[in-house]
Amino acid sequence: MPTGQALHDARTLLLDAGRRVLSSDGAGALTSRAVTETSGVAKGVLHRHFADFDDYLGALVGEERRRIENIEPLVADSASAAVTDVLEQVFTPTMLGLASILITRERLRRRLQRDGSPEVPLFADTTSVVADVLAAEREVGWIPEDADIPALALTLVGSAHLLYVSAGDARPTRDALDRIVQSILP
Template identity: 65%
Template sequence: MPTGRALDDARGLLLEAGRRILAEDGARALTSRSVTEASGVAKGVLHRHFEDFDAYIAALVVGEVVRIREIEPRAADSASAAVADVIEQVFTPTMLGLVSLAIGRDGVRRRVSDGSCGIPLLGDATTAVADVLAAGGEVGWIRRDADVPVLALALTGSAYLLSAGGAGALPDQDTVEEFVQSILAASL
């Protein structure tokens, strides 16, 4: 006689539980046990949907990449404001937790590697910032001779360094705007 309950979207429940754990408690709290407990499913359900825990984390990374690629600046009146807004949207506790897991787990990195150099998710963050800078160039907010790829790397790297040392989130909005303005000052 079967036990338990039918699950309409067990995979979705598991992934949402992982995002919630990362956002609330960080990467160290993400375990197969914490995921199954938070999602309310048996541990076997996790292994039915994912080859192993690295495959589960890789699925979380892929979902985060999709989220990052869809980010666009909300209302902004300058390049600095648009970039700061995108950085604040990209660098969430979930994203930062997944970066640390991708760095620290070879199995995850192998699964999400697209053959390019770099750290998973941070490359996507750099692309999102570069896209905003390029758009800023088109409307005259950024100088035509600005080195957009280098600026994007500097901005993304700075955002990561400022957030990685703390509690897993970016500093306050004023600090973000200040470092963005400092890096962009010569290119506006």
């Protein structure tokens, strides 16, 4: 991008570039250079909008948290279908890449934890969304009254994460995810 040319919404341009890098090349490829090259802007533009690269990553995580918090099941004809649908919406290449970064970058993870919670951001958000879905399913009678919703949600999220990570570049099929969900739900 030529010097002196006005950028409209450079912050969004940079965040979109980070998501593209995560989706195409994974967490290991997400660097400030990759972001600026993908967005087509000078490196100084990144530093003008973010204090440092952790600040940039924090903004990406913040947007991903908001996306996850707004997920609702699109399919709700059974408990397993609703949970499978939510997990399928959660585990995108962007989420998986950011989760990997959060697991390995303790300083960033601590900075993004809410209220001093020891939970890993994104996973905690996903667990909360799944717990809400399970609670709603309990109200309609799909989940037993005595079910331990927090434990079920944590187990479902952890199992789904392992399924997605072990699939590598290939996304697991909905059937594979649904089999895991059905095996966990009471």
